[in-house]
Amino acid sequence: MSAQGPASTVTAARPSRPGMFQRLRSDKVALAALILLLVIVAAAVFAPLLTPFDPYHTNLRLRLRPPGGAHLLGTDSQGRDLLTRLLYGTRTTLVLGFAGVAIGTLIGGTIGLLAAFYRRLEGPLMRIVDVLLSFPSILFGLALAAMLGIGMDSLVIALGLSASPRIARVTRATAATVMQAEYMEAGRVIGLSDATLIHRYLLRNCAASIVVYCTLQFGETILLAAALGFLGLGLQPPIAELGSIAAEGRSFIFLAPHVSTAASLLIFVIVLSCNVLGDAFRDLTDPKLRR
C-alpha cells in the first residue's frame, strides 16, 4: 500500500483490491479452508520427502492391513502404504484439477471475451456454449475420455473441455458489462487496436471474476476427475489418483473400509475447501458487497 505513487494512476483501469488478504483474515471459515488447502498442497508437493514408502511397491501378502503400526493408514489392495498412495494421489488429482481448469479457462475465457467484444460472433459462439452446457458434465467427460482414449493428456483435455462452457458464460457476462464502460469507448476513440483493447482493457477488468470462478471450478474439476477415475476412465495403474483409490476400495468396503473412506474424505476436504475459498474470494472481490 505504501508504494502507491504516480504509477498507480496509469494502471487505474485494473481493479484494485486493497486489503484483500487482511479481510480474508476476518473470515475464519475461509481462512481455515485456505490453511487446509495449503497444507494439502504442501503435503502433495513434498510427498517423496514425507513418506519412506514407495507408492508403487506391491506386496499382496500385506494387503488390506488396517490402519496402525508401520503403515499409518494401513495398506491398499496391493499391499502398498495407503498414506503414501493418498499423498501421491493428491498430487495427481491436484495437477489434473489445475491443468483442467487452466485449459478450460484458456478455451472458455477466449470464447467469452470474443463473444463480448465482437457482437456478431456472440450468437454463434454462445449457442455452441449452450449446447455444451446442456450436457451433464460427467456425460460430457465420459464421452470425451472414451473418444480420446485413456491417459493423462486426454484426461486433462476432457476435463478442460468440460469446464470451458461454464467459464465462457461467466467471462462473457462480465466482459459484456465491461464493454459498456466509458474507458472502452475512450480506448476505441484514441485508435487502439482490437488486440490491445481486449488485452489491456477487457481481459484485465474481467480477470478477477474469472479467477474467482476458477476457484469454484477447480473443486468441480477435481470431482469430475475423481468420478472418471471411479468409472475406470481415468488414469491407468499404477498411477495413484484419489478417485481410483476410492473406486478400488469399494469392493472391500466391508472388509477394509479404510481404503475407500480415506480417499473419499480427502476428495471431500479438498473440494469443500475450494468451494469455501471460492465463495470468500467472490465476496471479497465483489465491489457491491464491500463492507
Place this chain on the structure above:
Amino acid sequence: MDSFGSRAASLAFALLLAAPAAALAQESTLTALRTSDADRYDPQRTTTLAAAEVLYMVGETLVTLDRDLKTVRPGLAERWEVSPDGRTYTFHLRRDVSFCDGKPFTAAAVVGTVERWLNPDFAGVSKWKAGKVESIKALDDHTVEYRLKEPYSELLYQMTQFNFVIIDPEQAAALKDNFGISAFNGTGPFCFRSWKPRTETVLTRHEAYRWGPAFMENAGPAGVARFVWKIVPEAATLVAALQTGEGDLSYSVPAWAIAEVQANPKIRLLNPDVAFRTHYVGMKITRPHLADKRIREAISLAIDEGAIADAIFFGEAEAANAYFSKATLDFNPGMKLGAFRYDPARAKALLDEAGWVAGPKGVRMKDGKPLSLNFYGFTGDTNRQMAEAIQGDLRKIGVDLKVELYDATIVWGKLRTQDFDLYQMNYPYLSAGEAMNLYFLSSNMPTPNRMNWNDPDTDRLIEEGNRATSPEARYSAFAQAEAIVHEAVLWKPLVNEKLTVVSRTTLKPFKPHGISGAALYNGLDLIPAK
C-alpha cells in the same frame, strides 16, 4: 401410537396370511441368483454360460460327462459304437424318453437337431464342435448314424456340451426366430415355462422324467416343482439377497464375499470335484523384446501366482503352473513346468544373462533402450487387481509394464491388433486337446492365437490328435504338442478358478458338477430340505 397399533395389526394379519403360502412356496420353489442373462435359449444360436445353465436343465445331450469331466457316460443314447476308421458313430437311443409336451423322443429329433444346426443358411454358432459331418440319418426309430468325412477324436466329448442339446425340430421350425425365446420343448428334468429377459427364467418340473444319468443321486423326477433363475446384476446386491434368503443358491458370488457368507450358519459352500477355467498372461512372441525366450521365462518367473490365488481370489482359486488344469483330459504329466514357478532371483539372473542391465529408475536397459512392455487387460475389479499385481511383480525385476485396461466392448478389438506385448485372459475348456486347438494352431493367428505361435510341429501334432482313432493315439499326439508349447513359455499361467456354489440350508447338501461351468447341471440333485 395409533398408527403404530394399526400398522402392527396389519402386519400381524399379513403374516397370518403369508405364513402358509410361504411354507408352500418354500417347499416347492427354489431360486438361483446370477448376474447376467442369455441372449436367447436356443442351443444352436448362443454361446453364453447363462444359456448353458438353463439348457442343461430343460434339455439333454446324447452323451454326457461324469463328474471327473473325463469319462463319457450315456445320456439320451444308452450305448454307441464307433467304426474302426473313426468315421461312423452309431447311437442307440433310449426308448423311455419323452419331451415336455408328451411327444416321445425318437431318432427323428436327433437328425432334425443336427441338420438344423449344420444347415449352411442358418446362423448357428460353434459348428466346429460337430466335426466335418458327411451325413446323419435315422437307421430306425431308435438308432442314429452319424458319419464324418474324417475322424474327429474329441467328438464324443464335444457332444456333451450344451450346443448339442437335442431340441424339438418341429417346434424350432414353427417358432423360427422365437424359438428359445417364447418356448423351448426339451427332454430335461425341467420344462421351460417363461422368460422375462434380464429378470427371470421360470422352469417347472417335468413330471414324466425318470431317465437321469447314473452319476446323479436322483434319477428323476426333479426334487422341486418350480425352479427360478433370477438375475441380480450387482454382485453386492446378489450377496445381500442370498444372505436374506431372497435366493436359495448362486455361484456368481464374488471371491471377496465368500468369507462374509461363510459366517452365516444358514449358508454352506459346495464345490464340484473339478471345474476348468484358467487365468493366464499371454506373450506375443513376434514383439521385439519377447522374441527372446529368456525374457519370456523371466516374466513368468517374476509373477507370484500363489499370492494372486491367495490374496486376490481369497483362496477361491488355486495357483496354476500349466496352461490348463492337471485334472483335464489328455494332460501330459511328464512336461517340464519349471518356467512357471515363482522365482524372482532366477528371473533376474535370466535378464542379466540376456544382457539387460540395471538402468535409471530401476528399469533395465540394453543398447540404450529400456525394458518396457505394454499390457492389454480388462477393466473390472479382479482383472484390474491382477494387472496391478503383475505390474508390481515385474517392476521388482526391472521390467517396466505399461498397463492399459479396456472395457469389455473395446478390449476384443484391441486384442486383435499387433500392438501389445502381454495380454490378460481367462478361458473355460473341456480338455487339453480343445485348448490346444483353440490357442496354438497357426491358423488361429491373430486371434485367439494372439501369441503368434507359428510352429509346423505343433500344427501337425494337433491335427494328428484330432484325427486319431484311439484314445492312446490322441493322447500321444496332444501330449507332444503340449510339451512343445509349454517348453516355449508362451503364457504365464496364473490361477485355476474354483467353482464355488453358495447354497442356503433350504436345500439338502448336493455335489455340484463342473461341466462347462454350469455347476447345477441338470438340477436333479437340488432337493429342498424338509
